[in-house]
Amino acid sequence: MNTKLSLRNVVVRGGKYEILNVPHLDVQEGEVLAVLGPNGAGKSTLVHVLALLERPAEGEVLFEGEPVKGRELALRRTMASVFQEPLLLDRTVGANVSLGLSLRGVPRGERRERVQRWLARFGIAGLAERSANHLSGGEAQRVSLARAFVLEPSVILLDEPFSALDQPTRETLLDELASVLAETGITAVFVTHERDEAARLAHRVAVLADGEVRQIGETVEVFSSPADETVAAYVGVETVASGRVIEAEDGLVVLSVGDAHVEAIAHGFTASEALVCLRPEDVVLALEDADVQDSARNRLHGVVSAIKPAGAEVRLVVDCGFPVVARITRRSMEELGLAVGTPVTASFKATAVHLIPRGG
Amino acid sequence: MDLVWDGVREAFRILGTGDRDVWEITLRSLLVSGSATIFSLIIGISIGASLAFRRFPGRNLAVTLVNTGMGLPPVVVGLVVALLLWRSGPLGPLGLIYTPAAMVIAQTLIAAPLVTGFTVAALGSLPAGLRPQLYALGASRLQMLWLVLQEARLPLLAAVMAGFGAAVSEVGASLMVGGNLAGETRVLTTAVVLSAQKGEFAPAIALSIILLLLIFLVNLVLTTVQQRERQS
Known part of the structure; x- marks a missing residue:
């Protein structure tokens, strides 16, 4: 796979402070890289540097391995950005979507055809003649997405595009964006502070904190094995595993995860693959041979594969064909006599399983 | 009262x-x-855009100077321009003193700070993220400037009105650099002053009515454009 955009030893300062310090970052061609991090982590600055809107104080930006210096305008015209605010001009919706094409000198006939196609793709063909000043938040963000995708860019940068929208609108747009990204295969950098959005869209996740990339890797890997406490606190220490849907009926979804089967409650679930997420406090551990009376639908057999202290509690990883993380008090651990290698049963309710659909 | 009524009749x-x-x-x-307004728009919008978008040391001082310039006494401008254009002055050889060109120069200097000030305010009222967004859409620097000026077109119309209003109504500078020569440099304001000084109030009133009508008409046209745009 080729690298599309890279940062090398990039430092951005605001006064005396370092806003961003990224020694090394590669965005691979065709991937969706989510940049996840709290507010003030430097996410927007990172997007501005990648979009060639802000020149770093130190270091350089590479486009397909070559320094961008001196070619910024030409390269910016191969990219597109969607920001949190749609920032539409005081013109019609059609004129707004057409703007980037006009700036590139695309002929009128082609412009009209492409604008029509992308307005239709985002379900706003009927708004073409409407003034951009009279749109709802969701409509405006659809216009902003169409305005970016109509450019058919080689890279698209999305900076918290849905964070100002209400939950139902956000869900719908997230689905539409996922399908457009899957369809076009455009290289994308998607910045968000919502873990679920990152999990829904990204092939890889980079966690940014205090201007530094704390961890970057496959989505499942970052979520299931956080590199440090900051990342852990942010992504949440929990079980995250890829699953394939075997059956989905009446809201009960059965997935094959590793060697095991997991049952989950998720109404209207249609995807064929999903990330299976489980909070450690929802997992109950018992010795293999113990006679447990509970209503949990999932009862997986495994062995303790790791024990890590976490304050007054301990974090146990149980290998059930895929790693399941549980959290129990030190006292319970001693009472149960748990150690690495002990066979145990991990139980959790189907309602405790959180499914994030994957793929278009 | 007869004096007034006779004058009006x-x-x-x-x-x-x-x-x-x-x-x-x-x-x-x-x-x-009109010429002075056009020149002041060229100067004022250029300087206004730099002040609105660039961050440099002394920017606050520059904005303060512009705001001061918005209240520049026309007499002072007239004096400075007269000194420069005086036959023995630095620009004397151009032979511009007591010509309409000299009046255009003086009125441009009076209107330009107003246009600059209004431009800074108009561009400053646009969202901060708009310029990066336009660059991200592939705009060159010039394309970006053109787009933001279009986006600020309604508040910029206020700059046109203020600039023309200041130019057409000032009298001090026009008298000093134009000389109020009949058939050459006599304009509405200087003619009013002359007539009133001679005690001929009727022509003074007539010219004043025309002056007011002129300002009213220009503002009517621009305001109509502004309101129609705003409603669309």
């Missing part, structure tokens, strides 16, 4: 009969102040 007689001198003076006012 005579004024409408002059307006009604279409006195040639009056129309010539009106046309000259429009030409001189």
Whole structure:
């Protein structure tokens, strides 16, 4: 796979402070890289540097391995950005979507055809003649997405595009964006502070904190094995595993995860693959041979594969064909006599399983 | 009261009969102040855009100077321009003193700070993220400037109105650098001053009515454009 955009030893300062310090970052061609991090982590600055809107104080930006210096305008015209605010001009919706094409000198006939196609793709063909000043938040963000995708860019940068929208609108747009990204295969950098959005869209996740990339890797890997406490606190220490849907009926979804089967409650679930997420406090551990009376639908057999202290509690990883993380008090651990290698049963309710659909 | 009523009656007689001198003076006012407005827009929008978008040391001082310039006394501008254009002055050889060109220069200097100030305010009222968004859409620097000026077109119309209003109504500078020469540099304001000084109030009133009508018409047109745009 080729690298599309890279940062090398990039430092951005605001006064005396370092806003961003990224020694090394590669965005691979065709991937969706989510940049996840709290507010003030430097996410927007990172997007501005990648979009060639802000020149770093130190270091350089590479486009397909070559320094961008001196070619910024030409390269910016191969990219597109969607920001949190749609920032539409005081013109019609059609004129707004057409703007980037006009700036590139695309002929009128082609412009009209492409604008029509992308307005239709985002379900706003009927708004073409409407003034951009009279749109709802969701409509405006659809216009902003169409305005970016109509450019058919080689890279698209999305900076918290849905964070100002209400939950139902956000869900719908997230689905539409996922399908457009899957369809076009455009290289994308998607910045968000919502873990679920990152999990829904990204092939890889980079966690940014205090201007530094704390961890970057496959989505499942970052979520299931956080590199440090900051990342852990942010992504949440929990079980995250890829699953394939075997059956989905009446809201009960059965997935094959590793060697095991997991049952989950998720109404209207249609995807064929999903990330299976489980909070450690929802997992109950018992010795293999113990006679447990509970209503949990999932009862997986495994062995303790790791024990890590976490304050007054301990974090146990149980290998059930895929790693399941549980959290129990030190006292319970001693009472149960748990150690690495002990066979145990991990139980959790189907309602405790959180499914994030994957793929278009 | 007779003085006033006679003056007003005579004024409408002059307006009604279409006195040639009056129309010539009106046309000259429009030409001189119109040109000065156009020049002040070119200067004011350029400086205004730099002040609105660039961050440099001394920017606050520069903005303060512009705001001070918005209240520049026309007499002072007239004096400075007269000194520069005086036959023995630094620009004397150009032979511009007591010509309409000298009046255009003076009125441009009076209107430019107003246009600059209004431009800074108009561009400053646009969302901060708009410029990066336009660059991200592939705009060059010039394309970006053109787009933001279009986006700020409604508040910028206020700059046009203020600039033209200041140019057409000032009298001090026009008198000093134009000289109020009949058939050459006499404009509405200087003609009013002259008539009033001579005690001929009727033509003074007539010319004042024309001056007010002129300002009213220009503002009417611009305001209509502004309101229609805003409603669309």
